[in-house]
Structure formats: structure tokens, C-alpha cells
Amino acid sequence: MIYHNTLQFALHLDEQDALKSFRDEFLIPKHNGQDAVYLCGNSLGLQPRSVKKYVQDQLNAWEDNAVEGWFIGNEPWLKYHKTLLGPLSNILGAKQTEITVMNSLTVNLHLLMVSFYKPKDKRYKILMEAGAFPSDQYAMESQVRFHGFDPKDAIIEVAPRIGETTLRTRDILKQIADNADELALVMFSGINYYTGQLFDLEAIAKAGHAAGALVGFDLAHAAGNVPLKLHEWDADFACWCSYKYMNSGPGGISGIFVHEKHFADDTLNRFAGWWGYRKDKQFLMAPGFEPENGAEGWNVSTSPILLMALHRASLDLFEKAGGLPALRAKSETLTGYLEYLIGEVNKKHGEDVYQIITPTDKAQRGCQLSVVCKRKAKAIFNYLADNGVIGDWREPDVIRLSPVPFYNTYTDVYKAAESLFEALEAVK
Structure with missing residues (x-):
């Protein structure tokens, strides 16, 4: 797939997503009254709405x-x-x-x-x-x-x-x-x-x-x-x-x-x-x-x-949802889109501040991308959290981001990349 770094492209992918209805099956945490960008399913998956029943x-x-x-x-x-x-x-x-x-x-x-x-x-x-x-x-x-x-x-x-x-x-x-x-x-x-x-x-x-x-x-x-x-x-x-x-x-x-x-x-x-x-x-x-x-x-x-x-x-x-094959197909494009957008953030900033250490070959990874942050890593992680992007932190400088095909969207991924860029401007 040829990716594009625009919100319109992300929204188009979401509209074409055969699994898009499954997001409604989960309870999304809120940030300032809006859905948070939850990219921490590698640590704790979200609660299905059906759990209570x-x-x-x-x-x-x-x-x-x-x-x-x-x-x-x-x-x-x-x-x-x-x-x-x-x-x-x-x-x-x-x-x-x-x-x-x-x-x-x-x-x-x-x-x-x-x-x-x-x-x-x-x-x-x-x-x-x-x-x-x-x-x-x-x-x-x-x-x-x-x-x-x-x-x-x-x-x-x-x-x-x-x-x-x-x-x-x-x-x-x-x-x-x-x-x-x-x-x-x-x-x-x-x-x-x-x-x-x-x-x-x-x-x-x-x-x-x-x-x-x-x-x-x-x-x-x-x-x-x-x-x-x-x-x-x-x-x-x-x-x-x-x-x-x-x-x-x-x-x-x-x-x-x-x-x-x-x-x-x-x-x-x-x-x-x-x-x-x-x-x-x-x-x-x-x-x-x-x-x-x-x-x-x-x-x-x-x-x-x-x-x-x-x-x-x-x-x-x-x-x-049709089991792992359908979920895996979306996962590959969703994680691939995040990988692409992180590269675009580095280009726009003019420096490779974010280094992905997860293999680029989709056959050698799942949902997760582990990102080494080369500048004020913990402060940048905190900026993401303060702005509703929930990943997780691993010492000394790794931010793990995991877009899960069940409930994450391409728009989630786009917003996360925006926050990664904004963090570089805000954290000096």
C-alpha cells in the first residue's frame, strides 16, 4: 500500500475498513471528553462492552x-x-x-x-x-x-x-x-x-x-x-x-x-x-x-x-471478526502506516529523533513498534500522555506503541504521529 501523510487519507482508510464496526465493541478511555488514542494493547487490552453481560x-x-x-x-x-x-x-x-x-x-x-x-x-x-x-x-x-x-x-x-x-x-x-x-x-x-x-x-x-x-x-x-x-x-x-x-x-x-x-x-x-x-x-x-x-x-x-x-x-x-487472518491483515497495514508516519515526522523535523527498533519486515513483528527516542525521551512520553496518546514506557528511552486492529483506527495512528511531532516542538 502507498501511504499518505494526511488526515483525509487516514479517514479514507477508516471508511474502507471491513473491521471498523468492532471499535464500537470496546470501551475507549476518554481524554478531555474525547476518545483517547489508546496504543497500549500490548500491555492491557481494552474492555469489551459485552463483558458486563x-x-x-x-x-x-x-x-x-x-x-x-x-x-x-x-x-x-x-x-x-x-x-x-x-x-x-x-x-x-x-x-x-x-x-x-x-x-x-x-x-x-x-x-x-x-x-x-x-x-x-x-x-x-x-x-x-x-x-x-x-x-x-x-x-x-x-x-x-x-x-x-x-x-x-x-x-x-x-x-x-x-x-x-x-x-x-x-x-x-x-x-x-x-x-x-x-x-x-x-x-x-x-x-x-x-x-x-x-x-x-x-x-x-x-x-x-x-x-x-x-x-x-x-x-x-x-x-x-x-x-x-x-x-x-x-x-x-x-x-x-x-x-x-x-x-x-x-x-x-x-x-x-x-x-x-x-x-x-x-x-x-x-x-x-x-x-x-x-x-x-x-x-x-x-x-x-x-x-x-x-x-x-x-x-x-x-x-x-x-x-x-x-x-x-x-x-x-x-x-x-473472522479470526486472526482478518485481524492480521488490518494489523499489518495499521502498523505499517504508523511506521511510515514516524518516518515522516523525522523528515519534517529534519532529524531522526525517533528510531524504530522493531523489524521493518512485517513477517517479523506484530502490532507493536518500539521507538527509541533520542532526545528527552521521558519528557516526550509524558507529553504524549498529557495529550491523550496512551502508549507505554520502557527504560531507558523506548516508547512502545501498539495499534490493535480490533479497536484502533488509522486516524488514531495519524493523531499519534501528529503528537510525536508536536512533542518535539514543545519539549526543548
């Missing part, structure tokens, strides 16, 4: 049925989680049996590593990207310490080349091959939270398995943002949160993927709970854990129905 339905079921709500009513709670699996299977590229919804992201990461980090003899190391989100770093450190290893020795971090900000796929694959004899696990983010780089997960999974390691992914910034094919890519496991691009509320419910090839492997350790017990015998309350077949066998605790209702409200919108 979905939650109220379950509050009504609780009021009307009390404990019997687990077994009676339009949507008995005992199987409520299954209403989420169809939409999630489409978003994640997985079979429904390979998915379950539970807990929060880092809790799930730890539970999965109980099963899939299996150090033995000289094969005890974990390979991950340098600069992964701190929770992932802390989880890996604590897991290797739990097994008696020193993180400085047991964790291999793949860093960008000197002078570069993102990773080259061939460097990742080379590190995997070079350490093949010692790797127990390859654990990568789908998208790096800081740079916005989307990794080639298929290639990483293939290389990890060729090296004799298991492969897992943290999809916090990828799920609901970019197309995924976890089953086809042969990932061993994955986990994600739902409160970013899946708009399921602050601290929303998480989920896990376990490839079906592991379902019958009784050598895998797991921390068990009653909710993961085989369903046909669950209420016999017998001793001795027998897992339910599939990912549900990794469940531990009772389903939090109200959190799942929040999640379902958003997932049903994904289905209504």
Missing part, C-alpha cells in the same frame, strides 16, 4: 443456583472452560485437546517446566533469548537452581550482534546447533516484549528437536496478535496470558498448550491437582492421581468462572 450471566447463575451452578443451568460451570477451547484452538493453531485454560502466565510456565525441563547428565542447559521479559528470566533461573545448577552455567542467552537490536534467526539456530549436546530445553518468547520482534518459532522448534532438546514458547505478546500454528510447528508446550491482545481484563486467566504427542508419556513429572484428574472418575475422590487425557490433565485448581467469563467475552469477538 458475560459476567452478570454467571453472577445470576450463582444467585439462582448456588453450588448447583456447577451442574445445572444454561452453562454448567463444570464444563464452562470448554466454551473457550474452540476460539483458542483457532488463535493458537492447536487441537482443542491440546489446550486448557488455567492460572496465570508465570505459574503456568513453572508448572510446564516441571514436566518439560528434564536435565540429565550433561544435557541440562536452557537456551533462551537475551533480554526476555524478567518473569521468564526469573523462572529459568529458579528452575535451574531447583535442580542444583548455577544459572550462569546452565542458561545460554542468545543476544543480538554488536550494533544490532534484534536477533537474526540464523544466529539463534547456530547457537542451538553449537550447544546441541548440552541442551535440555529451548525456551523462547513468541515476540520479544522490548523490541517487538516476532521470532521464527517453526524454525526454532525444528532446530531444538534436531538438537535433542524439548521446545517451549511464552506467547504473552503473540497470542491474539499474530497467527500461530503450535501443533503444526511441533512445539512441545506453550503458555500465554490473555489480558494483552485477547482483552480479558487485568491479570486475566492464562492458558497452556501441550502437544498431543506427550499425552501418553507417563514419564513426565507434573504437579497434580483434583481438577486435572480424569473426568469419568473425578467424583469418586479416589487416591492416586490419574490425569485426564490431553492438556486438561495439567489442570491443578478449580476453574475461576468469572475470569473465564471475561475471557470468553473477548474470544467470541475474535470468532465474530
Whole structure:
């Protein structure tokens, strides 16, 4: 697409947008009585208007049925989680049996590593990207310490080349091959939270398995943002949160993927709970854990129905919109337009104050653009916020802006670029 730096062009794109009606499905924060330009869906997605009804339905079921709500009513709670699996299977590229919804992201990461980090003899190391989100770093450190290893020795971090900000796929694959004899696990983010780089997960999974390691992914910034094919890519496991691009509320419910090839492997350790017990015998309350077949066998605790209702409200919108393909198509042009406009701001100012460190190749990014601000970065970020442009800040000088195809418009992006230019004039 050939972009133009005019409000009329942005309004034209909005008018032609096949998904434009979905903006009305979300509650947009206000600034001085007008809709804010909300570009922070990479941190917390907006609230769907339907959330109140979905939650109220379950509050009504609780009021009307009390404990019997687990077994009676339009949507008995005992199987409520299954209403989420169809939409999630489409978003994640997985079979429904390979998915379950539970807990929060880092809790799930730890539970999965109980099963899939299996150090033995000289094969005890974990390979991950340098600069992964701190929770992932802390989880890996604590897991290797739990097994008696020193993180400085047991964790291999793949860093960008000197002078570069993102990773080259061939460097990742080379590190995997070079350490093949010692790797127990390859654990990568789908998208790096800081740079916005989307990794080639298929290639990483293939290389990890060729090296004799298991492969897992943290999809916090990828799920609901970019197309995924976890089953086809042969990932061993994955986990994600739902409160970013899946708009399921602050601290929303998480989920896990376990490839079906592991379902019958009784050598895998797991921390068990009653909710993961085989369903046909669950209420016999017998001793001795027998897992339910599939990912549900990794469940531990009772389903939090109200959190799942929040999640379902958003997932049903994904289905209504036609799933990830339609959203991804808009995302590519929307983010591409923001990239173009930032370049125009630099030209107009006569200096490249804003440097985008996210890859320019749309196949290597999702919604997010990470922008290094080379002059009074925090003051410029504050100027944006004071003028109704909501992004988020990462030390020391990065502003993350994420136009989400569900609710952001091309006009939003145009206004954000205007504010970026105005900030340069206002912040001296």
C-alpha cells in the first residue's frame, strides 16, 4: 500500500475498513471528553462492552443456583472452560485437546517446566533469548537452581550482534546447533516484549528437536496478535496470558498448550491437582492421581468462572471478526502506516529523533513498534500522555506503541504521529 501523510487519507482508510464496526465493541478511555488514542494493547487490552453481560450471566447463575451452578443451568460451570477451547484452538493453531485454560502466565510456565525441563547428565542447559521479559528470566533461573545448577552455567542467552537490536534467526539456530549436546530445553518468547520482534518459532522448534532438546514458547505478546500454528510447528508446550491482545481484563486467566504427542508419556513429572484428574472418575475422590487425557490433565485448581467469563467475552469477538487472518491483515497495514508516519515526522523535523527498533519486515513483528527516542525521551512520553496518546514506557528511552486492529483506527495512528511531532516542538 502507498501511504499518505494526511488526515483525509487516514479517514479514507477508516471508511474502507471491513473491521471498523468492532471499535464500537470496546470501551475507549476518554481524554478531555474525547476518545483517547489508546496504543497500549500490548500491555492491557481494552474492555469489551459485552463483558458486563458475560459476567452478570454467571453472577445470576450463582444467585439462582448456588453450588448447583456447577451442574445445572444454561452453562454448567463444570464444563464452562470448554466454551473457550474452540476460539483458542483457532488463535493458537492447536487441537482443542491440546489446550486448557488455567492460572496465570508465570505459574503456568513453572508448572510446564516441571514436566518439560528434564536435565540429565550433561544435557541440562536452557537456551533462551537475551533480554526476555524478567518473569521468564526469573523462572529459568529458579528452575535451574531447583535442580542444583548455577544459572550462569546452565542458561545460554542468545543476544543480538554488536550494533544490532534484534536477533537474526540464523544466529539463534547456530547457537542451538553449537550447544546441541548440552541442551535440555529451548525456551523462547513468541515476540520479544522490548523490541517487538516476532521470532521464527517453526524454525526454532525444528532446530531444538534436531538438537535433542524439548521446545517451549511464552506467547504473552503473540497470542491474539499474530497467527500461530503450535501443533503444526511441533512445539512441545506453550503458555500465554490473555489480558494483552485477547482483552480479558487485568491479570486475566492464562492458558497452556501441550502437544498431543506427550499425552501418553507417563514419564513426565507434573504437579497434580483434583481438577486435572480424569473426568469419568473425578467424583469418586479416589487416591492416586490419574490425569485426564490431553492438556486438561495439567489442570491443578478449580476453574475461576468469572475470569473465564471475561475471557470468553473477548474470544467470541475474535470468532465474530473472522479470526486472526482478518485481524492480521488490518494489523499489518495499521502498523505499517504508523511506521511510515514516524518516518515522516523525522523528515519534517529534519532529524531522526525517533528510531524504530522493531523489524521493518512485517513477517517479523506484530502490532507493536518500539521507538527509541533520542532526545528527552521521558519528557516526550509524558507529553504524549498529557495529550491523550496512551502508549507505554520502557527504560531507558523506548516508547512502545501498539495499534490493535480490533479497536484502533488509522486516524488514531495519524493523531499519534501528529503528537510525536508536536512533542518535539514543545519539549526543548
